[in-house]
Amino acid sequence: MGSTILSFKNVRKAFGGVYALSGVSFDVEKGECLALVGENGAGKSTLMKILSGVWPAGSYEGEVVFEGRVLSHKNPMDAREAGISIIHQELCLFPQLSVAENLFLSEAYPYEGKASSRLASRVRWRTLYEHAEALMNDLGFDIPVRALVKDLSVAERQLVEVARAFHQNATLLVLDEPTSALSQAEVERLFDVLRRMKGKLTFIYISHKLEEVFALCDRILVLRDGQSVGMLKTAETNTEEVIRHMVGRPLKLAQKEVSLKEGAPILSVKNLSHYDLAGSAKLEGISFDLYPREILGIAGLMGSGRSELLRSLIGVLPGTRQGEIFFQGKAVEWNGIREALADGVAFVPEDRKKDGLFLDHSIEFNGTISVLNKFTRAGLLKLEDEDRFAEGIFEQLHVKYADGADPIKVLSGGNQQKVLLAKMVATQPKVLLLDEPTRGIDIGAKEEIYQIIRELVRDGISVIVVSSELPEVLGLSDRVLVLREGESRGLLINQNLTQEKVMACAAGEA
Amino acid sequence: MEQVGVQTGSVLESLAPNGDKLKKFQRFVLPGLAVTAVMVLFHMLSDGTFLTSRNLSNLSRQICTNLTLATGMTLVIITAGIDLSVGSVLALCGMVAAITQVQFGFSAMGATGALLSTGIALLVGGLSGAFTGFAVSRLKITPFIVTLGMMVICRGLTLIISGAQAVSPVGDSLGALSSQYLPVGYSGLLFAAVALAATLVHWRTPADRRSLNNTVLICMLAGVGALVFCGYRGIPYIVFLALSCAGLAMLVLKYTRYGRFVYAIGGNTEAAELSGVPVARTLWITYFVMGLLAALAGVMDVSRVNGAVPTAGELAELDAIAAVVIGGTSLMGGVGKLSGTLFGVLIMGVLNNGMSLIGVSEHYQKVFKGVVIILAVYLDMRSKRK
Numbered sequence: 001m002g003s004t005i006l007s008f009k010n011v012r013k014a015f016g017g018v019y020a021l022s023g024v025s026f027d028v029e030k031g032e033c034l035a036l037v038g039e040n041g042a043g044k045s046t047l048m049k050i051l052s053g054v055w056p057a058g059s060y061e062g063e064v065v066f067e068g069r070v071l072s073h074k075n076p077m078d079a080r081e082a083g084i085s086i087i088h089q090e091l092c093l094f095p096q097l098s099v100a101e102n103l104f105l106s107e108a109y110p111y112e113g114k115a116s117s118r119l120a121s122r123v124r125w126r127t128l129y130e131h132a133e134a135l136m137n138d139l140g141f142d143i144p145v146r147a148l149v150k151d152l153s154v155a156e157r158q159l160v161e162v163a164r165a166f167h168q169n170a171t172l173l174v175l176d177e178p179t180s181a182l183s184q185a186e187v188e189r190l191f192d193v194l195r196r197m198k199g200k201l202t203f204i205y206i207s208h209k210l211e212e213v214f215a216l217c218d219r220i221l222v223l224r225d226g227q228s229v230g231m232l233k234t235a236e237t238n239t240e241e242v243i244r245h246m247v248g249r250p251l252k253l254a255q256k257e258v259s260l261k262e263g264a265p266i267l268s269v270k271n272l273s274h275y276d277l278a279g280s281a282k283l284e285g286i287s288f289d290l291y292p293r294e295i296l297g298i299a300g301l302m303g304s305g306r307s308e309l310l311r312s313l314i315g316v317l318p319g320t321r322q323g324e325i326f327f328q329g330k331a332v333e334w335n336g337i338r339e340a341l342a343d344g345v346a347f348v349p350e351d352r353k354k355d356g357l358f359l360d361h362s363i364e365f366n367g368t369i370s371v372l373n374k375f376t377r378a379g380l381l382k383l384e385d386e387d388r389f390a391e392g393i394f395e396q397l398h399v400k401y402a403d404g405a406d407p408i409k410v411l412s413g414g415n416q417q418k419v420l421l422a423k424m425v426a427t428q429p430k431v432l433l434l435d436e437p438t439r440g441i442d443i444g445a446k447e448e449i450y451q452i453i454r455e456l457v458r459d460g461i462s463v464i465v466v467s468s469e470l471p472e473v474l475g476l477s478d479r480v481l482v483l484r485e486g487e488s489r490g491l492l493i494n495q496n497l498t499q500e501k502v503m504a505c506a507a508g509e510a
Numbered sequence: 511m512e513q514v515g516v517q518t519g520s521v522l523e524s525l526a527p528n529g530d531k532l533k534k535f536q537r538f539v540l541p542g543l544a545v546t547a548v549m550v551l552f553h554m555l556s557d558g559t560f561l562t563s564r565n566l567s568n569l570s571r572q573i574c575t576n577l578t579l580a581t582g583m584t585l586v587i588i589t590a591g592i593d594l595s596v597g598s599v600l601a602l603c604g605m606v607a608a609i610t611q612v613q614f615g616f617s618a619m620g621a622t623g624a625l626l627s628t629g630i631a632l633l634v635g636g637l638s639g640a641f642t643g644f645a646v647s648r649l650k651i652t653p654f655i656v657t658l659g660m661m662v663i664c665r666g667l668t669l670i671i672s673g674a675q676a677v678s679p680v681g682d683s684l685g686a687l688s689s690q691y692l693p694v695g696y697s698g699l700l701f702a703a704v705a706l707a708a709t710l711v712h713w714r715t716p717a718d719r720r721s722l723n724n725t726v727l728i729c730m731l732a733g734v735g736a737l738v739f740c741g742y743r744g745i746p747y748i749v750f751l752a753l754s755c756a757g758l759a760m761l762v763l764k765y766t767r768y769g770r771f772v773y774a775i776g777g778n779t780e781a782a783e784l785s786g787v788p789v790a791r792t793l794w795i796t797y798f799v800m801g802l803l804a805a806l807a808g809v810m811d812v813s814r815v816n817g818a819v820p821t822a823g824e825l826a827e828l829d830a831i832a833a834v835v836i837g838g839t840s841l842m843g844g845v846g847k848l849s850g851t852l853f854g855v856l857i858m859g860v861l862n863n864g865m866s867l868i869g870v871s872e873h874y875q876k877v878f879k880g881v882v883i884i885l886a887v888y889l890d891m892r893s894k895r896k
Binding site: 316336337338341347349354355356357358359360361365369370372373376379380381383384387423427 | 716719764765766767769770771773774777778780781782783784785786787788844845
């Protein structure tokens, strides 16, 4: 291995007396790919914020040495100039501008062959595109530089970010959960690029997905409760060991006990198609049954119509729906969540922040908004009844919180997700539609959510769960509906089912 | 004088406790002290006229239209909307009321006539609000655009039905709304009842829900109200009406599902929709209520000036919005309180009245008011952030 490019020396950072980092030390070798793993709240984001200059030098204890010099960033701009580039989960591109403009915008457009940062300089469009094309060719990316970023796929956008970082002479590139929105094929493509660039650049790769970490990284740094608890060589360790370090306790991946359901289906979908406003098919001819107390998993690659299926069912997907839906034997035409809820079908959307939470409001507000009628007497809310109800439902769903009046923001991602579940379980549904119920939450919280889902099923609820994570689908479902490009590719019984079999089906080989 | 105010502030600040309490102090106590200091300043510069029962009673009558508009505007802004048409709707409804009084002969019908005129004005305001609500919630046109259109439409209608002429005088019964007072005895009883009710409610509420500060504040306000209004003829009916609307809206926001939905929609429309909140209906009701309140404000205005002019309520929408944002309600929606709006309306009223009293010219008044709006919102933002 080469020389050390970055080292943290007993770094500590406190927020109002609570240490988010309480002693982190590690070295990163030049040219390696270091994975950074840990549950939510382990300190990953704080660590990254120190590196990227969001928390300036002096706001933390300890020392960070980058390329032989003690880090003295005052702001993110300093960090970028020093050669540290961070690709965030939410991409920082300008969707209305072209790829080429995005590549050069943060510094300057080429002017007279050279870069100029004068605001009034005339943009040399041809030069701009030539530069951009040259850069893309160098990196071997096949992305049209004149295309607008909004027209690119998420994976392509990710590559644009990588190219931009490379162009800015980054020597250290931090990737924060880069694959959370990518399909398997796209992940492979990104990994190819990263492997090729290893050596030229040093990577810190943050991910919840351990398979990816093992596929890509040389070493794994595990953080737990604000401390660095282990530096493992990928070649000499395994998933169980990493997880053990992360959670501080051995974790058994529960094997699903599959029981095939009998009797009349509670929900029947026959030949469901959905056309978007432009008239192109999002879903085509999908049929399936959901039996009482069944968990039906829906798997498929990005863009296969997984989330669209759930949204189409309850009538919140723009466009027109065709086909028949029978709920408890009766034909239904839900045109919105309110109609679905009235029949006993609840939906938890995938994007917690955007579609789920009221971030300005309290935990209780978030938990009871769908069932306020339960404690309305003569048109007035009985606030004490609401408190009692909220306590009950939060306890049922194992939400960990101090006070229901606290803002929902103070909860961890896992607990926020549980509140969202509580909000819908409070409506006493017969069928629960879950879209990515564990996105972006840590392993411990995931296991808790799985447990909650199983408890709900035991209490008589049927569940459809959409997930991009196959272990999740296989760990939960009785049967798995595999989608590909809006069509059903198979309804598999979860017996001796493997990730490979599902993937083969989803990718169209079977 | 200014300097004394500043010094008092910093001394108190050094005495104030840290953390949450400091935040509360900065957000609630400091502005209160600042307003008090300004009022004392006005009092001294006006040779002792500002802080008299008579003047404060007048002040309270002057701010009624703005309080009524700002009450509705608070609801609208919490849903992340805006209503620019309220000034024009006020003018239109006021004009309708005045025309029914003068041309339909309602002025001769006493209280019945006044009620009829008010009813017709409310009908017009309700229709206008219902249309705005329909366009916002069903046609999904941005509130800014819809209400901008309605602002121009209603002003035009006002000019058409009035022939661009002032219409006056209205009957004594309608005028009584602003010129008559609830007798001193009853007024005193009312304030005592408010204080007593607040104490009782406090006593009956479980310990973890009640706030001693709020109860004490309500009792103090009742005391101040008693001092002001019982010292000069009693509570003006118009003030009683405006405060009732604001108080009712406050209770609605806190104790009804509709209130919750208003906050939910402003906080995150997408999430509200997916939580089963009746988004369209809630928005529709909100703009409808705003229309009714604008009509009521129109009637108040007619009653106060004893007639209607086609230019009534010009820029009233901006005064209302200013009061709401000074009160700490975010234009982004989702957060806000009517108690804050009440404070904002008071500040605007104190500035208007005080500056007129000490002879500051109209032109300078505008400049001062603008500065205060920007400064107040900036300070509020800062105190929330840290």
